[in-house]
Amino acid sequence: MLRVHKIHLEPNNMQATGLARAAGCARFAWNWGLAWWQSEYAKYKAGQRDTTPGQFEARRVLNSVKRDEFPWMLESTKCAPQEALINLGRAFENFFQKRAKYPRFKKRGVRDSFKLSSGQFAVTENRLRVPNVGWIMMSEIPRFTGAIKAVTVSRRGGQWFAALTIDTVEPQQLPVTGRTVGVDVGVREFATHNGELFATPRALRKAERKLKRAQQSLSRKQKDSANRAKARRRVARIHAKVADTRGDWLHKLTAHLVGDYDSIAIEDLNVRGMVRSRHLAKSVSEAAFFEFRRQLEYKTALAGRRLVVADRWFASSRTCSSCGVKTKQRMALTVREWTCERCGVGHHRDVNAAINLDHLNTPGVPRYQPVESSPPLPAGACAGRQASSVKQEPDSNLTNTVA
Numbered sequence: 001m002l003r004v005h006k007i008h009l010e011p012n013n014m015q016a017t018g019l020a021r022a023a024g025c026a027r028f029a030w031n032w033g034l035a036w037w038q039s040e041y042a043k044y045k046a047g048q049r050d051t052t053p054g055q056f057e058a059r060r061v062l063n064s065v066k067r068d069e070f071p072w073m074l075e076s077t078k079c080a081p082q083e084a085l086i087n088l089g090r091a092f093e094n095f096f097q098k099r100a101k102y103p104r105f106k107k108r109g110v111r112d113s114f115k116l117s118s119g120q121f122a123v124t125e126n127r128l129r130v131p132n133v134g135w136i137m138m139s140e141i142p143r144f145t146g147a148i149k150a151v152t153v154s155r156r157g158g159q160w161f162a163a164l165t166i167d168t169v170e171p172q173q174l175p176v177t178g179r180t181v182g183v184d185v186g187v188r189e190f191a192t193h194n195g196e197l198f199a200t201p202r203a204l205r206k207a208e209r210k211l212k213r214a215q216q217s218l219s220r221k222q223k224d225s226a227n228r229a230k231a232r233r234r235v236a237r238i239h240a241k242v243a244d245t246r247g248d249w250l251h252k253l254t255a256h257l258v259g260d261y262d263s264i265a266i267e268d269l270n271v272r273g274m275v276r277s278r279h280l281a282k283s284v285s286e287a288a289f290f291e292f293r294r295q296l297e298y299k300t301a302l303a304g305r306r307l308v309v310a311d312r313w314f315a316s317s318r319t320c321s322s323c324g325v326k327t328k329q330r331m332a333l334t335v336r337e338w339t340c341e342r343c344g345v346g347h348h349r350d351v352n353a354a355i356n357l358d359h360l361n362t363p364g365v366p367r368y369q370p371v372e373s374s375p376p377l378p379a380g381a382c383a384g385r386q387a388s389s390v391k392q393e394p395d396s397n398l399t400n401t402v403a
């Protein structure tokens with residue numbers, strides 16, 4: 001099984017220049033290839049050539065002209081332009097298969113990267129050898145054992161990283177626990193059906209506030225000024241910091257969930273409740289949600305666990321987890337607790353949603369308590385019943401799943 005381990009690189013100044021040069025070659029080759037492709041395709045359309053252009057031909061043409069026209073390319077690894085054109089071929093294939101948009105020209109400094117195929121690099125312990133650059137220190141040693149098939153070197157927020165694709169032996173599946181979990185993803189915290197709440201860490205909120213201020217500062221800078229370029233680098237750096245902090249927190253959370261539960265139920269992209277939030281809050285929580293789901297998808301697959309994704313219209317917050325009635329009104333985000341009008345049970349908004357999601361782990365098991373035609377209980381009776389309904393859920397759940 002192929003797994004990727006992305007490791008921070010610690011190049012010295014000369015090495016960083018060499019990496020930037022190789023990434024520049026890759027970008028140039030991509031842009032050159034895209035322009036070539038477009039003109040060759042126009043010739044095909046006009047009947048001046050019999051076949052459509054392809055990446056093999058693009059590589060051959062670039063190789064034949066590079067020595068004379070782009071001699072500076074010889075200073076970097078030949079892998080960088082070659083792999084860029086292979087990627088371009090893949091991008092066109094994805095476009096023709098309607099999986100992606102038409103390939104676009106790349107800009108300097110935006111997702112700078114280049115790829116090294118096997119045989120073009122070496123890894124020993126915590127060092128990576130890049131042709132024409134030399135041995136570069138890595139911050140960690142690779143996490144997986146096995147043959148390293150390819151390395152993609154990229155720059156983000158002013159830092160360099162190497163993504164190692166490693167062909168590792170199938171990891172062991174985790175033992176069955178007999179437990180399931182429903183997780184409600186909120187803007188500021190994640191809730192599970194048994195009442196656990198995972199708040200976003202303080203460091204993340206702090207970094208997000210810092211990012212917001214840096215973005216505002218950037219928008220005030222004059223176009224094409226040196227100060228604007230500086231502010232842009234600062235935003236990129238804080239952006240990377242936010243993504244790392246969020247990723248770290250989510251990795252711990254998803255590892256815990258995958259370790260403890262056989263089946264995990266989550267919502268599809270959480271659009272409810274985001275309508276009211278401001279633009280930045282929306283993008284921030286969406287990013288967290290996508291990263292959460294991405295991690296759960298591959299971790300459940302690796303561990304032999306199950307991931308259940310509710311359909312987009314599943315009314316997890318508005319359904320009473322005790323009697324199953326759906327309230328008609330949409331609840332404002334500020335409403336944290338509510339009482340069911342039919343059965344009188346009080347609910348914590350997010351925990352109730354998580355309980356409803358957990359029900360999806362074991363379809364066919366009757367969950368909701370039927371209500372006799374008695375008048376609704378007075379509101380005061382809810383406080384006690386809320387606690388018990390929340391606490392009992394995991395146990396009843398356990399017996400249901402084992403049976």
Ligand SMILES: [Zn+2]
Pocket residue numbers: 320321322323324325340341342343344345
């Ligand atoms: Zn109810």
